Amino acid sequence: MPASRTYDVVVIGAGPSGSLCARNLAARGYHVLLAEKRPVVGVPVRCGEATGRRSRLSNFMKVNEAYIETDLNGVILNGPGGVSIRYDKEDIGLMIDRRLFDQDVARQAQAAGAELCVNTRIEGISPVKDGVRELAIVDEASKTASTITARLVVGADGVEALSGRWVGLKTRQLPPQVCSAIELRVDAMDVNPNHLTFWQGHDSINKGYVWVFPKLKSGVVNLGSGVLTPKLGEKNMYDLSMEYKNRLFPDAKVVEVHGGAVPVSGNLTEFVADRFVLCGDAAHHTNPLTGGGIISGILGGELASRWIDAGFRNGDLSRSFLVQYQVDCWEQFGKHHHRQMSIRDFVVELPLPTQTAFYRIFKDMVDADLSLPSKLVGYARMLGLAAGNWKAAKKAFIK
Amino acid sequence: MSAGPKKPNKTLLLDRETCISCAGCVGTCPDLALDMFGVDLQVFQDKCTYCTICVRFCPVGALSIVKGTPTSPIVA
Ligand SMILES: Cc1cc2nc3c(=O)[nH]c(=O)nc-3n(C[C@H](O)[C@H](O)[C@H](O)COP(=O)(O)OP(=O)(O)OC[C@H]3O[C@@H](n4cnc5c(N)ncnc54)[C@H](O)[C@@H]3O)c2cc1C
Numbered sequence: 018m019p020a021s022r023t024y025d026v027v028v029i030g031a032g033p034s035g036s037l038c039a040r041n042l043a044a045r046g047y048h049v050l051l052a053e054k055r056p057v058v059g060v061p062v063r064c065g066e067a068t069g070r071r072s073r074l075s076n077f078m079k080v081n082e083a084y085i086e087t088d089l090n091g092v093i094l095n096g097p098g099g100v101s102i103r104y105d106k107e108d109i110g111l112m113i114d115r116r117l118f119d120q121d122v123a124r125q126a127q128a129a130g131a132e133l134c135v136n137t138r139i140e141g142i143s144p145v146k147d148g149v150r151e152l153a154i155v156d157e158a159s160k161t162a163s164t165i166t167a168r169l170v171v172g173a174d175g176v177e178a179l180s181g182r183w184v185g186l187k188t189r190q191l192p193p194q195v196c197s198a199i200e201l202r203v204d205a206m207d208v209n210p211n212h213l214t215f216w217q218g219h220d221s222i223n224k225g226y227v228w229v230f231p232k233l234k235s236g237v238v239n240l241g242s243g244v245l246t247p248k249l250g251e252k253n254m255y256d257l258s259m260e261y262k263n264r265l266f267p268d269a270k271v272v273e274v275h276g277g278a279v280p281v282s283g284n285l286t287e288f289v290a291d292r293f294v295l296c297g298d299a300a301h302h303t304n305p306l307t308g309g310g311i312i313s314g315i316l317g318g319e320l321a322s323r324w325i326d327a328g329f330r331n332g333d334l335s336r337s338f339l340v341q342y343q344v345d346c347w348e349q350f351g352k353h354h355h356r357q358m359s360i361r362d363f364v365v366e367l368p369l370p371t372q373t374a375f376y377r378i379f380k381d382m383v384d385a386d387l388s389l390p391s392k393l394v395g396y397a398r399m400l401g402l403a404a405g406n407w408k409a410a411k412k413a414f415i416k
Numbered sequence: 417m418s419a420g421p422k423k424p425n426k427t428l429l430l431d432r433e434t435c436i437s438c439a440g441c442v443g444t445c446p447d448l449a450l451d452m453f454g455v456d457l458q459v460f461q462d463k464c465t466y467c468t469i470c471v472r473f474c475p476v477g478a479l480s481i482v483k484g485t486p487t488s489p490i491v492a
Pocket residue numbers: 029030031032033034035052053054055059063064065066067068137138139140173174175176177198199200241275276277278279296297298299303308309310311312314
């Protein structure tokens with residue numbers, strides 16, 4: 018149960034995005050409640066656990082070795098027509114333990130002065146009245162209901178994204194722009210223990226991908242698959258993941274099964290309201306090409322905290338002020354995500370032979386170490402390919 | 417609930433044995449007919465319009481729509 022009845026800021030959800038936002042605001046002296054409905058932060062882990070490099074993460078926090086699983090040195094991308102692309106490069110990213118990571122960020126928020134309450138479910142948010150929003154909360158352990166008020170509410174409630182809908186924002190995960198995903202934790206080690214391995218295309222799965230991400234420290238691999246919302250009766254991701262598991266690691270045990278939704282629509286157009294902002298998966302800050310949402314969620318939380326602070330200092334927490342946060346998100350990563358979504362849409366629209374040709378071009382570039390001449394030649398060939406598939410290109414790039 | 421059109425003679429069935437409590441379906445429902453309480457997915461049959469979106473989404477195939485009104489004991 019929260020210790021107070023009134024807060025400057027209530028953050029809903031102690032995922033990476035919410036915890037980071039809460040940490041920053043508490044550090045600036047605001048009275049912050051971080052409300053999490055789960056009994057234990059970070060459990061269950063619904064994530065492939067691959068993320069950006071150390072230097073990227075250290076922009077936001079002191080990296081704690083406790084949650085680092087693997088230093089990644091490359092990527093293997095298995096495309097259609099047997100085209101396999103191998104890219105070796107030191108320090109391209111990390112595998113982390115999301116349970117330990119989420120708990121670490123939540124602890125940072127607590128250390129900065131935020132009040133973390135687990136087992137605390139937010140059930141509704143009132144319209145703004147007398148400069149505050151009222152939140153209906155339920156203590157999940159005792160099932161007791163109560164209300165608290167906040168001068169501003171941050172919805173960092175992840176893919177379920179109900180908080181935005183309570184205040185009238187269109188945050189629903191609209192098919193097909195939401196990935197249906199499954200992840201198996203398999204008691205095995207991959208032959209390429211420092212590489213992320215992917216399968217994509219008409220030969221494996223076209224509107225998604227299969228992944229194998231090795232967690233070296235724990236000695237397990239995360240094997241999963243995700244796809245843009247399938248049609249009724251299409252193969253589900255559990256069956257697909259099990260096919261790959263049985264092929265790649267026939268004798269290994271599946272120790273955990275998780276699933277979930279990944280928002281892949283690109284940033285929402287509207288994710289602020291009067292005295293209300295969304296960040297992370299709730300604002301669809303996830304990368305629509307890779308489905309990665311850890312770093313962009315953290316960045317969303319960081320930017321949200323800056324604009325909320327600015328709003329308090331300006332005495333203006335209205336929608337029209339907070340819109341600047343939306344614009345900032347668009348500039349810092351939304352634009353980039355939008356471009357990546359176009360590339361994704363182009364590749365999945367291509368018929369098998371052209372898709373294979375696309376992968377071959379990409380492979381030639383990577384095999385030449387992505388040197389400038391190889392890139393120039395590669396892009397020219399891709400342009401030729403796009404011209405020959407004008408319909409797919411138009412659909413993907415001219416929206 | 418507003419007095420909407422008469423409910424069709426259908427039920428959204430949740431196979432609790434198969435459901436892995438991933439909560440993914442919750443965010444896809446247009447009618448706020450699903451919510452996750454701990455590891456228990458709740459289906460609010462009165463809100464469901466049987467649009468099949470969650471059925472398509474579910475990564476393990478735990479949801480289906482069957483003929484007949486929810487009987488007691490409530491199916492899901
Ligand atoms: C199968 C799968 C694999 C993935 N793989 C990767 C990957 O490899 N790399 C990567 O970067 N990203 C990956 N993602 C995406 C990544 O997990 C998310 O983008 C990330 O967790 C988003 O962080 P968040 O803080 O916005 O939300 P979350 O981490 O989802 O946190 C939201 C929190 O809010 C809480 N909450 C929700 N509603 C309420 C409420 N009403 N009251 C109180 N609390 C509430 C939830 O319990 C949860 O703890 C994957 C996702 C899935 C489903």
